[in-house]
Every structure is written in C-alpha cells, then in structure tokens.
Amino acid sequence: MNATLYDVALTAYIVATAAALGYLVRRSDWLSRLSVVTTQFGWVCHTVALVVRGVEVGRPPIATLPEIVSMVIWATVFLELWAERQYQMKVLGAFVLPVVLVLGLALPTGLRALVPTPAIKSAWVWVHVVLALLGLAALVLNFAGAVMYLLQERQLKAKRPGTVYYRLPSLETLDRVSFRALSLGFPFLTAGLLLGVLWAHAAWGSVFAFDPVALLSIGMWVVYAATLSGRATGVWRGRRAAYFAIAGFGALLLMLGVGVVVQGRHAL
Amino acid sequence: MGTLFVAGLSHHTAPIEMRELLALESDKLREILADVTGAGGLPEAMILATCNRVEAYGVAEVPTEARDAVFARLGAHRGVAPATVAPLLYTHVEDEAVRHAFRVAASLDSMVLGEPQILGQVKDAFSLAQAVGTVGPVLHSLMSRAFGVAKKVRTETEIGRLAVSIPFAAVELARKIFGRLDGKAVLLVGAGEMSELAARHLVDHGASPVYVTNRTWGRAQELARSLAGVAVPFEDLHATLAMVDIAITSTAAPEPLIRAAGVRDALHARRERPLFLIDIGVPRNVEAAVNQLDNAFCYDVDDLRAVVEANLRERQREAQRALAIIEREAQQFAARLAELDVVPTIVSLREKLEAIRRAELDKALGRLPDADGETRRVMEALSQAIVNKVLHAPTVKLRDSSRAGHGRRFVELISEVFGLGGPGRGPGRRGPEA
Numbered sequence: 001m002n003a004t005l006y007d008v009a010l011t012a013y014i015v016a017t018a019a020a021l022g023y024l025v026r027r028s029d030w031l032s033r034l035s036v037v038t039t040q041f042g043w044v045c046h047t048v049a050l051v052v053r054g055v056e057v058g059r060p061p062i063a064t065l066p067e068i069v070s071m072v073i074w075a076t077v078f079l080e081l082w083a084e085r086q087y088q089m090k091v092l093g094a095f096v097l098p099v100v101l102v103l104g105l106a107l108p109t110g111l112r113a114l115v116p117t118p119a120i121k122s123a124w125v126w127v128h129v130v131l132a133l134l135g136l137a138a139l140v141l142n143f144a145g146a147v148m149y150l151l152q153e154r155q156l157k158a159k160r161p162g163t164v165y166y167r168l169p170s171l172e173t174l175d176r177v178s179f180r181a182l183s184l185g186f187p188f189l190t191a192g193l194l195l196g197v198l199w200a201h202a203a204w205g206s207v208f209a210f211d212p213v214a215l216l217s218i219g220m221w222v223v224y225a226a227t228l229s230g231r232a233t234g235v236w237r238g239r240r241a242a243y244f245a246i247a248g249f250g251a252l253l254l255m256l257g258v259g260v261v262v263q264g265r266h267a268l
Numbered sequence: 269m270g271t272l273f274v275a276g277l278s279h280h281t282a283p284i285e286m287r288e289l290l291a292l293e294s295d296k297l298r299e300i301l302a303d304v305t306g307a308g309g310l311p312e313a314m315i316l317a318t319c320n321r322v323e324a325y326g327v328a329e330v331p332t333e334a335r336d337a338v339f340a341r342l343g344a345h346r347g348v349a350p351a352t353v354a355p356l357l358y359t360h361v362e363d364e365a366v367r368h369a370f371r372v373a374a375s376l377d378s379m380v381l382g383e384p385q386i387l388g389q390v391k392d393a394f395s396l397a398q399a400v401g402t403v404g405p406v407l408h409s410l411m412s413r414a415f416g417v418a419k420k421v422r423t424e425t426e427i428g429r430l431a432v433s434i435p436f437a438a439v440e441l442a443r444k445i446f447g448r449l450d451g452k453a454v455l456l457v458g459a460g461e462m463s464e465l466a467a468r469h470l471v472d473h474g475a476s477p478v479y480v481t482n483r484t485w486g487r488a489q490e491l492a493r494s495l496a497g498v499a500v501p502f503e504d505l506h507a508t509l510a511m512v513d514i515a516i517t518s519t520a521a522p523e524p525l526i527r528a529a530g531v532r533d534a535l536h537a538r539r540e541r542p543l544f545l546i547d548i549g550v551p552r553n554v555e556a557a558v559n560q561l562d563n564a565f566c567y568d569v570d571d572l573r574a575v576v577e578a579n580l581r582e583r584q585r586e587a588q589r590a591l592a593i594i595e596r597e598a599q600q601f602a603a604r605l606a607e608l609d610v611v612p613t614i615v616s617l618r619e620k621l622e623a624i625r626r627a628e629l630d631k632a633l634g635r636l637p638d639a640d641g642e643t644r645r646v647m648e649a650l651s652q653a654i655v656n657k658v659l660h661a662p663t664v665k666l667r668d669s670s671r672a673g674h675g676r677r678f679v680e681l682i683s684e685v686f687g688l689g690g691p692g693r694g695p696g697r698r699g700p701e702a
Contacts, residue, residue, distance in 0.1 A: 028589070029424070156444060157559065159571040161578040165444070166426075171542065172447035234539045238563055 005049035006070070010104055012042025013077070017101050020093035024167055032090045036081070039093065043077045050074060062129045069256055071129075073104050075137035079181075083141060087177055091167045095144040103256070124199045132192030132217075138185025139224065139252060145178030146245035153239060175238055178245060179231055186228050193221055213259040220251035270311055272406055272605065273331035274368050275338075275359040276323030279379050282356040284319070289346045290339070290353070291317040294396055300341045301400045310334045312404035314397035314411075315342075316372075318389045320379055325369065327406045331361055363602040366410065370594045370601075373414040374421040375428065381583045382427035387418050406605070417597045424593065427586040430579035435465040437575045438546045438567070439473060442514055445544050445565060450474035453512040457481050457505065457526075458519030459491055463548045466516055467495055479508050483519070506530045510537035516546045517553035528557040531564050546572070606675055610666040613679045616688045621659060625651045 019035035022028075050070070053061040061067045080096040083089070148168055155165040168174065200214065227244035230236030236244065277287065292300075297315050305313050313326035315338065322342065328334035335357065340350045360368045371377045375386045394411045397403045403411075422428050431437040439449075446452050452475045456467045459482060471478060478497030482488035485501070492499040500508050509515060509530065517525065526545065531554075535543055545566040547554040552568050559566040567575075629651050633639060639647075662682055669678040682688070 152444070156441070156565055159559075159567060160574055161582075165578075166582055170444050170447040172445065176447075237540055238542065240540075240562075 003049075005045050005052065009042045009046035009049060012038045012045065013073075013097060013101055013104060016042060016093065017097040020091075020097050024091055024094040025163060027167065032093075035093050035097075036084070039077060039081060039097070043074070043081065046070075046074050046077070060126055062126060062133070068129060068133055069103055072133045072136045072140070072256070073100050075134055076100055076103075076140045079137050079141055080144075083177065083181075087169075087173065089169055089173075089177070091148075091169075092144065095148050096141060099140055099144060124195055128192050128195040128199060130192070131188050131195065135185040135187075135189030135192055136252060136256075138181045138188065139249065141181035142178050142185060142245050143249035143252075145174055145181055146242035146249075149174040149178060149242045150239065153242075171238070175241070178241065182224065182228055182231070182245065186224055189221060189224065193217055213255055216251060216255035216258055220248060220255055223248040223251055270327035270329055270406070271331050271361050272327050272365045272410065273334070273359060273361045274323055274325045274365045275331065275335035275357055276316070276321060277353070277356040277358070278321035278323070278377065280377075281358060286348075286353070286356060287319060287322060289348050290322040290342045291319060292342060292345055296345060297396060298400050300338065301397060301402045303341060304334065304337050305402045307337070310337070312407045313338070313402045314393055314407055316390060316393040318386070321372070321377075323372070325365070325407060325410075326402075327404060331359060335359055362605075363598065366602050366605070367594065367598040369410055369414045370417045370598050371591075373411075373418040374590060374594060375418070376421075376587055376590055376594070380432055381580070381587055382422075382430075382432075384428060387415070390418075391415065409605075410601070413597070413601050417594060420597075421590045421593055425586040425590045427583055427590050430582055430586075432576055432579055432583070434462055434548075434569070434572045434576060435469050437572050437579065438466040438516070439469045440579075441546075441565075441567060441572075441575065442470060442475075442544055443473070445542050446513060448474065451476065452514060453477055453479070454497075455479045455481065455500075455505075455508050455512040455515040456491065456495070456497075457515065457517040457553065458483075458521075458549065459487055460518035460548060463516045463518035463546075464491065464495075466546060466548070470514060471495060475514065479512060481505055481508065506534070509543075510534040512543075513541070514544045514546065516548065518548040519553055521549065521553055522551060524551075524555040525553045526558065527555045528561060531558045531561055535561065535563055548572075603671070607667070607670045610670045610675045610679055613683060613688065614663050614666055617662060617682065617686055618659060620686060620688060621655045625655050 016035045016038040019031045019038065023031040023035060050061050053067070057063075062071055076096065077100055080092060080100075084092045149171060151164050152168045152171055152174060155162055155168075156171070196214070196217070200211070223244060227236065227241060227248060230244070231241050277290070279287070297317060301313055301315060304310050309330065310326055310328045313324060313328075313334070316323045316325065324335060324338040326334055336350065336354075339353050339357065342348075343350060343353055368377075373387055373390050375381065375383050378386050390411070394403070394407075397407070431440040442449060442452070449470060452470075454467060454470050454475045454477075456463060456478065467478060478492070478495045479500045480488050480492040480495065480497050481500040481502050481504070482491065483502050485499070488499040488502075491497075505525065509526065510533070515526070519525065531543065531545070535541075540563050542563045542565065545554050545558060545564065547566060547568045550569060554566050554568070556566075556568075558564055629647060632647065633644065636643065666675065666678050666682065669675045
C-alpha cells in the first residue's frame with residue numbers, strides 16, 4: 001500500500017516539476033497553481049506513505065539509507081512549499097523540485113523493499129537521523145538559492161535580459177534565501193552529525209573505520225561550516241557563497257549516493 | 269433599439285496633425301455631446317479626446333450617421349472637412365465595440381503598451397459625458413466593466429510594470445540587484461536630465477543618502493539641494509565611491525573618470541557588497557573593464573537602451589495574456605448585453621397581455637353581477653393561466669434567441685406581431701449589470 005502511495009507521490013512530484021519548469025518559461029498563472037497543488041497533493045500522499053511504512057515495519061521509516069533519502073525529499077518539499085509562500089517566489093519550485101526528483105528517481109528510496117529490521121535499539125540513532133535529514137532538506141534549498149543566484153547574476157552581468165531575468169527575484173533576495181536556508185540547516189546538520197559521531201564511537205569504538213558515509217558527512221560538514229563562517233563574517237557573499245553552496249551540495253549527493261550503493265556500516 | 273458603437277481615429281490611423289485638430293477641450297466637447305444627442309437617434313454618447321486618439325462611443329440607431337454627425341461637428345471647430353477625416357476613421361459595433369473599449373482602457377491600444385494615463389483619460393471622458401447627461405445604461409455598464417477589466421489586466425499581467433524609459437530602467441535594474449532600495453546610498457557625478465531623473469526615481473524608491481559631485485562646486489551644491497543630498501568635492505570622488513551602492517555618472521569628460529582599479533578598491537572597502545554603476549555619459553565615464561569585476565555591475569547608455577527594448581518585447585508578450593483576459597471579458601459582457609436586448613420586449617408583451625386580460629375579465633365579471641367570491645377567484649385564475657401559457661413560448665424563444673445571438677430578429681417580429689409599439693420602447697431599458 002505504501003509503495004503505491006509513494007509512486008503516486010512521485011508521479012505528482014513529476015507533474016509538479018514539469019508545471020514549475022513550464023511556468024519558468026511561459027509564465028502562465030495556471031501552471032504555477034498546478035505546480036503548487038500537485039506538490040501539495042504529492043506531499044500528502046508521501047506523508048501517508050511514510051506513516052503506513054512506519055506502521056508496517058513497526059518503527060519510524062528512517063532506519064535504512066533509502067528510507068532516509070525519501071524523508072529528505074519529504075522534508076525538502078515541505079520546506080519548499082513554505083519558502084515559496086514566505087518569500088513570494090513562485091519560481092522556487094522550478095529549482096527545488098528537479099533536485100527532489102533526481103533524488104527520488106535516481107536513488108532507490110527503498111520504501112518497497114522490506115529490508116530486515118536493523119538491530120539498533122538506541123533512540124539516539126533516530127534523533128541523529130531526524131536532525132541530519134532536516135538539515136539536509138534545508139541545504140537543498142540553499143543549493144537551489146545558489147543556482148538561482150548564479151543564473152540571475154550572469155544575466156545581469158551579460159546586460160541582455162532573458163527569460164531568467166524576468167522570472168527570478170533580486171540578487172539580494174536570492175542571496176538572503178540561500179543564507180537563511182544555510183543558517184537553518186547547519187545547526188540541525190551539526191547536531192545530527194555530532195550525535196552520530198558520539199553514538200558511533202559508543203557502538204563501534206571507532207567512528208571512521210570502513211564507513212564512507214561518515215567520512216563524507218564530515219567532509220560535507222566542513223564545506224558548509226566554511227561557507228557559513230565566510231558568510232557570517234561578511235567575507236564571502238554572493239557568487240563565492242553560491243559556489244560553496246554548490247560544492248557542499250555536491251558533497252551531500254556524494255554522501256547519499258555512496259551510502260546507498262556501498263554497503264558499509266552505515267547502510268543497513 | 270440602438271446599436272452600441274465606437275468610431276474614431278487614433279495614432280494607428282491618423283498623423284498627429286490631424287489628431288491635434290480634432291482633440292477639442294472639454295467645454296467644446298460638452299456642446300457637441302449635447303448637440304448630437306439632442307437631435308434624436310443617438311440616445312447615448314461619449315467622446316474620448318487625447319493626443320493619441322479621438323473616439324466617439326455611443327448607442328445609435330444608425331451608427332454611421334451618428335459617427336458622421338459627431339466628427340462633422342468636431343471638424344467644424346478648426347475647419348476640418350468631413351471628407352478629410354472620413355478615410356482615417358474606424359468604426360466598430362456591438363461585440364467589436366466592447367472589445368475595442370476594453371482594449372483601449374487597458375492601454376493595449378496605446379502607443380506605449382501598458383501606459384498608465386489612458387485609464388484616467390477614459391474616466392475623465394466618461395465623467396464629462398455623465399455631466400452632460402448623455403450616458404445611458406449601456407454606456408454606463410460598458411465603461412464600468414471597462415475600468416474593472418483595465419484594473420484586472422494591470423494587476424494580473426506585467427504589462428504596466430516593466431520600465432520603458434532609461435531612467436526607470438536604471439531603477440528597475442537597481443532593484444534587481446539590491447531588492448529594496450531603502451538605505452542604499454547613491455552618488456551622482458556630473459549633471460544632466462537623464463541622470464538627475466534616474467537619481468530622483470531612486471530617491472522616490474527609498475534610496476538615501478544622496479551624494480552629488482561635480483567639477484563645478486556651485487553646480488554640485490545646487491543639485492544636492494534639489495535632491496536633498498550632500499555635495500561632495502570632486503577630488504573625493506573615489507573615496508565616496510566606496511561609501512555608496514549606486515553611482516550615476518553623466519559628465520562630458522573625454523576620458524573615463526572611474527577605472528577598474530578604483531572600483532576594485534571600492535569593492536574591497538565595501539567587503540564585496542555589490543556596486544551598481546549607471547554610466548549615462550557619452551563618451552563613457554566608467555571604464556568598460558569595470559563590468560568584469562566580481563560584484564560590480566556597470567551599465568552604459570546602450571545597455572540601458574537594450575534593457576528598455578527587452579522590456580518592450582516582454583510587454584508585448586504580456587499583451588498576449590492581457591488580450592486573452594480581455595477576450596474572455598468581452599465575450600461575457602457582449603452576451604449579457606445581447607440578453608438584455610430582449611427583456612424590454614418580454615416586459616412589454618407581458619404588460620400588453622395583462623392589460624387585455626384585465627379588460628376582458630372586468631367585462632365578463634360585469635355581466636355576472638351575482639358572481640360570488642369563489643367564481644371571481646376561479647375566473648381570475650383561469651385568465652391568468654391562459655395568459656401565462658400563451659406567454660411561455662414567446663418568452664422562452666426570445667431568451668434562447670438572444671443567447672444564440674439573433675435576439676433582435678425575434679424582438680422585431682414579436683413586437684410587430686403583437687403590436688407592441690416598436691422595439692425598445694418598453695419601460696426603462698436597463699443595461700446589463702456590470
């Protein structure tokens with residue numbers, strides 16, 4: 001049941017993405033509305049699918065890495081819907097949803113496979129995962145904001161207004177959204193990773209041995225930490241901060257991808 | 269029964285010399301309106317006269333005659349013969365007239381798409397006609413709806429929002445870079461109509477403080493005063509550059525005043541916050557290489573012109589969306605207009621039959637003096653039922669035919685057949701509710 005629901009959710013996200021991209025190009029209001037409505041519908045189905053999954057396996061659906069990817073998508077979509085309304089940015093969907101889709105379609109999100117329940121009893125692991133994935137969701141928005149910033153900046157530098165120039169908000173707004181997303185996501189990420197490190201040390205003795213996901217997570221964290229400090233001190237902003245956001249996101253994708261593919265201690 | 273029409277000339281069909289001759293002042297228009305409607309055959313009229321169009325809107329039995337009457341009088345004031353004007357005129361009736369009215373009010377027929385003045389001008393023309401008493405139910409609902417549609421077009425499309433002049437384009441770009449302009453500092457170097465206008469617009473949008481510098485100290489002070497800003501000695505130009513977010517240059521200097529090195533220093537001092545340079549000078553006052561620097565945006569006059577052109581093209585695209593809105597609205601309005609055509613006739617018919625019923629009923633009851641209440645009630649009910657049944661088919665037919673677009677034919681037919689005394693002479697023809 002949850003597999004069907006999840007498929008429905010993914011299909012809704014696909015339709016929403018197409019509508020959002022269409023809106024970017026053709027700017028007709030009904031495309032924007034269609035995108036928002038299908039996103040909301042997809043998210044509701046997704047929520048139900050997660051709940052059903054949780055009930056089926058008798059635990060929160062955040063134990064296996066594929067499940068976590070699904071949760072990241074879920075949280076990201078929620079954040080996107082909120083940010084789009086908050087900042088009045090109808091084009092946000094066109095930049096966030098494709099990322100969501102890539103994550104959702106390219107990575108197995110494992111809500112179908114009934115993976116054997118991992119032997120983890122500690123509640124700290126759940127907290128580690130929840131915090132980390134909330135952080136990741138915010139960082140997806142940070143990435144989308146960075147991409148939009150770079151696109152808009154390029155238009156302004158080229159001095160010949162194109163489609164993008166008219167659709168995107170000001171550089172200042174994009175920079176601010178990116179920064180806010182980073183400020184929001186980073187503490188969650190830090191707390192989540194910290195818990196993960198502590199728990200891993202307690203459970204396995206050593207944190208890093210044979211666990212590419214943990215290593216990559218730390219690497220990703222370092223990139224984001226650098227970005228945040230650069231931004232906070234005013235040393236980095238605008239384009240440079242955008243490049244770092246993209247680098248950080250690259251690390252994020254790498255971490256998730258590796259975690260799903262390589263069966264290290266992290267993937268269960 | 270009149271036909272809604274609009275006739276006139278505009279910048280599309282006539283040169284400015286002709287438009288000037290026919291665009292008379294309000295008091296003359298008043299006279300003309302009173303004159304043409306008094307003669308009969310033109311129950312409703314309104315004249316819109318601007319530098320870009322002179323149009324007559326109205327309801328007339330023979331629109332072409334009404335049009336000729338209006339333009340003959342308009343031409344008479346400055347000796348323009350009707351024959352000269354006639355080939356320049358366009359005439360639209362019914363649905364087309366509605367569409368035209370909506371397009372004009374929404375600034376889709378203007379020389380500059382999306383210009384804001386036309387709506388006010390149409391409203392003024394409407395008020396004038398109302399004051400003279402030549403606005404009837406049809407014009408009233410048409411214009412009210414036109415104002416509503418114009419507002420809708422302005423809010424739902426970008427047609428009026430994109431800058432189509434260089435000073436406004438500069439402000440628009442500033443907002444694309446900085447978002448809100450509150451507290452963003454501006455430096456004005458030199459003087460000139462365009463640069464001062466741009467500075468003024470920036471200030472209107474919240475930019476402050478404003479620094480002004482000029483080779484001539486007196487001029488700098490003068491400008492600073494008029495912009496409520498601060499005059500700065502010319503030697504301090506580069507130092508001030510580090511303190512502002514937007515710099516407008518407009519001097520006659522033969523060599524660039526601001527070079528890449530200077531901007532780099534300013535950016536460094538500003539911790540890489542963006543710097544927007546608007547270079548209106550010819551030759552350019554800002555070195556072209558400045559635009560290559562990170563976080564510096566430099567637009568010269570050609571670039572600004574390119575932005576204006578791009579905006580105009582975008583307005584064209586928005587115009588497509590606006591036209592779609594207008595088409596929908598015009599169709600809805602035209603349908604309601606058509607439907608209301610038949611109501612007076614239905615009412616007339618009803619009244620006629622009712623009069624017959626009453627007369628005959630009284631006659632019959634007169635011959636039955638001993639009739640009791642019950643009998644009277646029965647006779648009343650009988651006569652009423654007969655009338656209703658007879659009325660039913662024609663009423664339905666009239667409504668259906670109006671919806672299908674040929675209501676007039678049936679109105680004329682039924683009026684003649686039932687001897688209703690001519691179409692449209694029913695009690696109080698009401699226009700469609702706008």
